[in-house]
Amino acid sequence: MKALIARDLRLAVRAGGGFGLGLAFFLIVVVLVPFGVGPEREVLARIAPGILWVASLLAALLSLDRIFALDFEDGSLALLATAPLPAESIALAKALAHWITTGLPLTLAAPLLGFLLHLPGPAYGLLLVTLLLGTPALSTIGTFGAALTVGLRRGGLLLSLLVLPLYVPTLIFGAEAVRRGVDGLSPTAPLMLLAAITAASVALLPFATATVLRINLR
Amino acid sequence: MKALIARDLRLAVRAGGGFGLGLAFFLIVVVLVPFGVGPEREVLARIAPGILWVASLLAALLSLDRIFALDFEDGSLALLATAPLPAESIALAKALAHWITTGLPLTLAAPLLGFLLHLPGPAYGLLLVTLLLGTPALSTIGTFGAALTVGLRRGGLLLSLLVLPLYVPTLIFGAEAVRRGVDGLSPTAPLMLLAAITAASVALLPFATATVLRINLR
Amino acid sequence: MLQVKGLACARGGVPVLENLSFDVAAGQALVLRGPNGVGKTTLLRTLAGLQPALVGDVTFAEGTGAYASHADGIKTALKVTENLSFWASVYDRAVPDDVYAAFDLSDLRDRMAGTLSAGQKRRLGLARLGVIGRDVLFLDEPTVSLDGFSVKMFADWMRDVHLARGGCAVIATHIDLGLDAPELELSPFVAASDARGGTDEAFL
Amino acid sequence: MLQVKGLACARGGVPVLENLSFDVAAGQALVLRGPNGVGKTTLLRTLAGLQPALVGDVTFAEGTGAYASHADGIKTALKVTENLSFWASVYDRAVPDDVYAAFDLSDLRDRMAGTLSAGQKRRLGLARLGVIGRDVLFLDEPTVSLDGFSVKMFADWMRDVHLARGGCAVIATHIDLGLDAPELELSPFVAASDARGGTDEAFL
Amino acid sequence: MSMWELANPKRFMGWTAPVLPWAFGGAALCLTVGLVWGFFFTPDDFRQGSTVKIIYLHVPSALMAINTWFMMLVASLIWLVRRHHVSALAAKAAAPVGIVMTLIALFTGAIWGQPMWGTYWAWDPRLTSFLILFLFYLGYVALWAAIDDADTAADLTSVLCLVGSVFAILSRYAVNFWNQGLHQGASLSLDKEENVADVFWLPLLVCIAGFVLLFIALVLLRTRTEVRARRTKALMARAARA
Numbered sequence A, B: 001m002k003a004l005i006a007r008d009l010r011l012a013v014r015a016g017g018g019f020g021l022g023l024a025f026f027l028i029v030v031v032l033v034p035f036g037v038g039p040e041r042e043v044l045a046r047i048a049p050g051i052l053w054v055a056s057l058l059a060a061l062l063s064l065d066r067i068f069a070l071d072f073e074d075g076s077l078a079l080l081a082t083a084p085l086p087a088e089s090i091a092l093a094k095a096l097a098h099w100i101t102t103g104l105p106l107t108l109a110a111p112l113l114g115f116l117l118h119l120p121g122p123a124y125g126l127l128l129v130t131l132l133l134g135t136p137a138l139s140t141i142g143t144f145g146a147a148l149t150v151g152l153r154r155g156g157l158l159l160s161l162l163v164l165p166l167y168v169p170t171l172i173f174g175a176e177a178v179r180r181g182v183d184g185l186s187p188t189a190p191l192m193l194l195a196a197i198t199a200a201s202v203a204l205l206p207f208a209t210a211t212v213l214r215i216n217l218r
Numbered sequence C, D: 001m002l003q004v005k006g007l008a009c010a011r012g013g014v015p016v017l018e019n020l021s022f023d024v025a026a027g028q029a030l031v032l033r034g035p036n037g038v039g040k041t042t043l044l045r046t047l048a049g050l051q052p053a054l055v056g057d058v059t060f061a062e063g064t065g066a067y068a069s070h071a072d073g074i075k076t077a078l079k080v081t082e083n084l085s086f087w088a089s090v091y092d093r094a095v096p097d098d099v100y101a102a103f104d105l106s107d108l109r110d111r112m113a114g115t116l117s118a119g120q121k122r123r124l125g126l127a128r129l130g131v132i133g134r135d136v137l138f139l140d141e142p143t144v145s146l147d148g149f150s151v152k153m154f155a156d157w158m159r160d161v162h163l164a165r166g167g168c169a170v171i172a173t174h175i176d177l178g179l180d181a182p183e184l185e186l187s188p189f190v191a192a193s194d195a196r197g198g199t200d201e202a203f204l
Numbered sequence E: 001m002s003m004w005e006l007a008n009p010k011r012f013m014g015w016t017a018p019v020l021p022w023a024f025g026g027a028a029l030c031l032t033v034g035l036v037w038g039f040f041f042t043p044d045d046f047r048q049g050s051t052v053k054i055i056y057l058h059v060p061s062a063l064m065a066i067n068t069w070f071m072m073l074v075a076s077l078i079w080l081v082r083r084h085h086v087s088a089l090a091a092k093a094a095a096p097v098g099i100v101m102t103l104i105a106l107f108t109g110a111i112w113g114q115p116m117w118g119t120y121w122a123w124d125p126r127l128t129s130f131l132i133l134f135l136f137y138l139g140y141v142a143l144w145a146a147i148d149d150a151d152t153a154a155d156l157t158s159v160l161c162l163v164g165s166v167f168a169i170l171s172r173y174a175v176n177f178w179n180q181g182l183h184q185g186a187s188l189s190l191d192k193e194e195n196v197a198d199v200f201w202l203p204l205l206v207c208i209a210g211f212v213l214l215f216i217a218l219v220l221l222r223t224r225t226e227v228r229a230r231r232t233k234a235l236m237a238r239a240a241r242a
């Protein structure tokens, strides 16, 4: 399992940057929104937490289809499935590698990009915490979706369609916690719920992912 | 060229719906934004034109990597390049097929989705017009980007990075025209500029795309 | 070492082969023959456990099988050495030094796998078999794209290394490998047109 | 019909072959031989115009060449007939009826190409050559994955249809096609280690 | 005979054939009676005027939209556990019906919303969770459509339905948390005090019965079509190899 994670990370760095590009997409979405919405400071500040969360969600989403599709196409996945590595480990390793290449950089960059949207002061810490808590859920849920669509040629958009409704609770609690912070309310409740979702997804979803992988490989 | 367009459309319908899915993504982005931003009516109405434009841009963007990558991987592109079909025709056919499968459905669906974001009444017509004028530019520019990244294994995100800045002028004029409509100002100036961008991209970019394709295939 | 009894298998929901029974002893290879589309790939995938058998049993010691498909599972963005050591560590082993020589990869060790020619890539794919140390190999057209010299090199490795140390192999191929191995022609085992077990059978 | 004079070509910025000169007359095929990695694919791509030559000339009548690579260019989501008629219309032709028989595809006409076996796919890829009606063919290992019978079928088509009507072909292969054609061994033309023309040469 | 044998495709085709006309007939009857009664023979609401009558379409379709998903969940579980082909096909057949029900509920709700709340759409929890349900339906149908092999598709969509159900409930909760909303609570409860007046209530029940029957009829019909399609495929595959 460690070997698989290490390989995926190395490939992400080599193959033109799974690292940099998720981040770049995040940056660009955040930059585009003011072009679309207009430059008024209050409006932007008002929508900043939501936009930052939606943008990280989209950035995470965009890199999902790399998770299994490449390995499927070049045959590695079938070889891995006959290797002494249970499908659950593959699922977990893939989710972890996705998080390290996407979730983590997004989390670290988000406060910086908050500036661009005039995110109010108290929200920076919360943004960091919610993303740190929430992005692992995004990665595991996304890995499940990627496993569902792995046999399909360019399942990319189908993948989005399947995964986005699954992302809704995470998004709501994440963005709500930051908004409460901005409004000076206590963010504890949504934070707890966010943590619960992440814990449950990380603990349970890899089994569903493994089942689906086995079905798709046969 | 007609054969190529017909084939691409057929593939889009067959392969699990290039048609429906761009649309679905658009829908989902529009749905997610309120979850992030919160349900308040005034806020949503204020940002609706911008969000709708950004969402259609992202939906168009997501389907770009199908344009050439599949043909490249299975060898069709090399075979097409040695066929009696100038690269310019390939570029144009691909852009047209992309517009029919993505730009057109997006345009038609956008006014419907405007409801969800409480888009103010006068803006619906303008939204339709700007998207109708702007999406062809999105498709031709996107085709250019797709040609640039075609050799790269999963150039998907790199593609986003390259294309998004090119999309900025289209986005600005498109969203601005709708916003002016909402505010009761005359949208003529941004509309003219939008039309100019589209005309220029459709007329000139296929040549650049063709050049880039030839380079990437050798 | 490998026993197959009364096996039937399907592809795309349609029964393809039936009534297959054979044994492969340690140190022995079995060559599968049959025209295109007869079901060699399907059979090998079933043996390797990638797809369920319709009926019948496949028996070999757990954790001793390995499969190599038409596709090589090579990462083009990794070096030759990195590709091999990845598979080695998945199987909890080290890369033996002699594997580079055995598959004529010594000069290519530090090349990105993406810059290899078709045959060089295939050699790298085969070298994986020398790394993972499995006893029961299921190989689907292993010598595609290989020149005569490389085919012989592969046959030598199979005979002198793998079979000699007590492994066995089932190999689908259209060419003559130069191995002294029994052949199994699959044509007689093509499933009858009314064979049972297809996905849609319940609907007939 | 095809003249090559003093050709040198490079792959990945490194010169691979040099000093190649040969002629192929109408009705004649030329078989390229050489070990894996010698540069057969590179040469064929250069001849087909997909990559520029370092030096030298390749001459054949414009609009008569066609290339077939390791990859087949088959759309798995299209039927066999749809795949062929697409290529026919790109080349502004109709699909001749006898092409299905010539490549043993008659039974597979209405199958999705994605459900074909490796060899059946390859036959479909070759049938494309029978559809586009080009005279000068550049074929890269056309018989990979084919069984003996299909190889013969392809050789028959090549001899009795393509060459007989005055076409010519350059074919890279590792096996014996059973064509009565001259062979060109490429090993003597491997570029010297100080050959000129690499991408980075200006920096030497 | 175990009841599971009814799920054998041939027996299924057998016993559903006579049921089908009754289901359609009952649906037509109940819907006609219920809608005519509701539209023409109930008084206007003192506050809402005649717009209240949308309730006869809105509430039954909304109920069916949710219950269709629930039925798909049960059918998927049966497929995963007992591998009865018909149950997988029933789930597949039900999804488009569910989509239509969801759409009817959304549209009638939107039309109702304009006079009641002065807007076609609000991000109310009830409405919002319906939109999410709609997305789940879309994803489910798209996944079925994207996979060639019928059994693989059945397996994958079943897992999706299971995981999706958990997340749908989660979203419902999350959405409640996020916005308090305008939509009224459930008034069709068993303790009578909460209920709407009897004059509205009875025709509504008839309409709900009509929608249930219509749902049953449509799902049976569509499942039969799916069974026939599979049978055709099987016969053609056999013919192709003969």
Ligand code: HEM
Binding pocket: E055, E058, E059, E062, E063, E105, E106, E107, E108, E109, E110, E111, E112, E113, E114, E116, E117, E126, E127, E128, E130, E131, E183, E184, E185, E186, E187, E188
């Ligand atoms: C597009 C928007 C709407 C959607 C998706 C929607 C959804 C629903 C759902 C799911 C139910 C069934 C709830 C249950 O019984 O548990 C329902 C019932 C109901 N809706 Fe709506 N609704 C919408 C708009 C409206 C509007 C605008 C009104 C009018 C004010 C309204 C009034 C009612 C009433 C009176 C019920 C019956 C409540 C009950 O007896 O349970 N709805 N709606």
Ligand SMILES: Nc1ncnc2c1ncn2[C@@H]1O[C@H](COP(=O)(O)OP(=O)(O)OP(=O)(O)O)[C@@H](O)[C@H]1O
Binding pocket: C011, C012, C013, C014, C016, C034, C035, C036, C037, C038, C039, C040, C041, C042, C043, D114, D115, D116, D117, D118, D119, D120, D145
């Ligand atoms: N999805 C599918 N639906 C229907 N038939 C299929 C499907 N996939 C494969 N087949 C058929 O199953 C048969 C067995 O295929 P398989 O790939 O096992 O053949 P093979 O012996 O490996 O052939 P080759 O030598 O060409 O690789 C073929 O006739 C093929 O056309």
Ligand SMILES: Nc1ncnc2c1ncn2[C@@H]1O[C@H](COP(=O)(O)OP(=O)(O)OP(=O)(O)O)[C@@H](O)[C@H]1O
Binding pocket: C114, C115, C116, C117, C118, C119, C120, C145, D011, D012, D013, D014, D016, D034, D035, D036, D037, D038, D039, D040, D041, D042, D043
């Ligand atoms: N990007 C690259 N960088 C450096 N060398 C490369 C690159 N791509 C290919 N080569 C080398 O160029 C040589 C020629 O490759 P080519 O694919 O033409 O060989 P080939 O004769 O077709 O071999 P095969 O029979 O294996 O297909 C090989 O030695 C290969 O390793």
Ligand SMILES: [Mg+2]
Binding pocket: C040, C041, C042, C140, D117, D118, D119
């Ligand atoms: Mg095969």
Ligand SMILES: [Mg+2]
Binding pocket: C117, C118, C119, D040, D041, D042, D140
């Ligand atoms: Mg080659």
